[in-house]
Amino acid sequence: MAVEVPGEVRRIAEDIKTMRIRGAGRIARAAARALMIAAQEYNSGGLDEFLAYMEDVARLLVSTRPTAVSLPNAVNYVMRVLRENRFQSLEDARRAVVEAARGFIEYSEQAVKRIGEIGARLIRTGDRILTHCNSSAVESILVTAWRSGKRFHVYATETRPRFQGYITARNLAKAGIPVTLVPDSAVLQVIETKRITRVIVGADTVTANGAVINKIGTSQIALAARLHRVSFIVATETYKFSPYTVVGQPVEIEERPPEEVLENPPPGIRIRNPAFDATPPEYIDMIVTERGIIPPKSAALVLWEMFRRSPAEVHQLRV
Numbered sequence: 001m002a003v004e005v006p007g008e009v010r011r012i013a014e015d016i017k018t019m020r021i022r023g024a025g026r027i028a029r030a031a032a033r034a035l036m037i038a039a040q041e042y043n044s045g046g047l048d049e050f051l052a053y054m055e056d057v058a059r060l061l062v063s064t065r066p067t068a069v070s071l072p073n074a075v076n077y078v079m080r081v082l083r084e085n086r087f088q089s090l091e092d093a094r095r096a097v098v099e100a101a102r103g104f105i106e107y108s109e110q111a112v113k114r115i116g117e118i119g120a121r122l123i124r125t126g127d128r129i130l131t132h133c134n135s136s137a138v139e140s141i142l143v144t145a146w147r148s149g150k151r152f153h154v155y156a157t158e159t160r161p162r163f164q165g166y167i168t169a170r171n172l173a174k175a176g177i178p179v180t181l182v183p184d185s186a187v188l189q190v191i192e193t194k195r196i197t198r199v200i201v202g203a204d205t206v207t208a209n210g211a212v213i214n215k216i217g218t219s220q221i222a223l224a225a226r227l228h229r230v231s232f233i234v235a236t237e238t239y240k241f242s243p244y245t246v247v248g249q250p251v252e253i254e255e256r257p258p259e260e261v262l263e264n265p266p267p268g269i270r271i272r273n274p275a276f277d278a279t280p281p282e283y284i285d286m287i288v289t290e291r292g293i294i295p296p297k298s299a300a301l302v303l304w305e306m307f308r309r310s311p312a313e314v315h316q317l318r319v
């Protein structure tokens, strides 16, 4: 890279890569913050160099994890101000980046809150809710519903191999919500015997045809829910809808290190560790977004409203 990337920005990129910062929403906000810091700390040259340096930072951030589209969407949202405007001075360009990044972070935080308000209306006293992994959008719904006086029980999967379910269980317990942690392999049994009334999960990416990419194991849970006619709800901010899928670009499923599954596998044993899977729209009853509740088949409409780009223009999207 021509200009050195500030240490804090490199640290954020590393934290996303190693999952110290994780979850699609948090990753997106961290990337926006990293762009803001990069712009604020730049002191090496003129406007043209600044623009090239910011593109390098954008590429660095987007390369950290491949699956959650919230990451390139957040980066593109901020970088768009540089790409689509002609600035007279470095200071103007810097200010525009900082404003756009702040705008994204604020939108994102408000969106999670709004999803909580909208989604909480779906929860009834007496519900037995199953969730998977750790999603701030799902937590927002559950905590908002609980604070509004509804009483229910949550079953949280452990979510092997990284055990993000423990984060969910801990956060819900802290909010006073009764929560039971279950192994991932117990899902079908729990749905049957605990008579689960709703499954609510988050999303890393929503495709144009309404499929939801989320933590590995989500699609199995959707199948189990369908078998027992339990409603399957996804909670997600709209910046997790993927414009790239409008032109049929497949979503890359992150393959993580085998050591996360087994540190020292005996000789002759191979390990696969895909981190996400795709749940088809047929298994999803509704998607709760900050703009309201939609059926999965309306994902393309949300994408059009957000990006208003023709397929040809989507092909031109950078990063």
Ligand code: RUB
Residues within 6 Å of the ligand: 022, 023, 024, 025, 026, 068, 132, 133, 134, 135, 136, 137, 138, 164, 201, 202, 203, 204, 214, 215, 235, 275
């Ligand atoms: C996290 C995960 C979460 C979504 C939604 O995977 O799959 O369900 O990212 O989370 P990982 P949120 O732990 O591998 O990042 O609602 O917080 O964006």
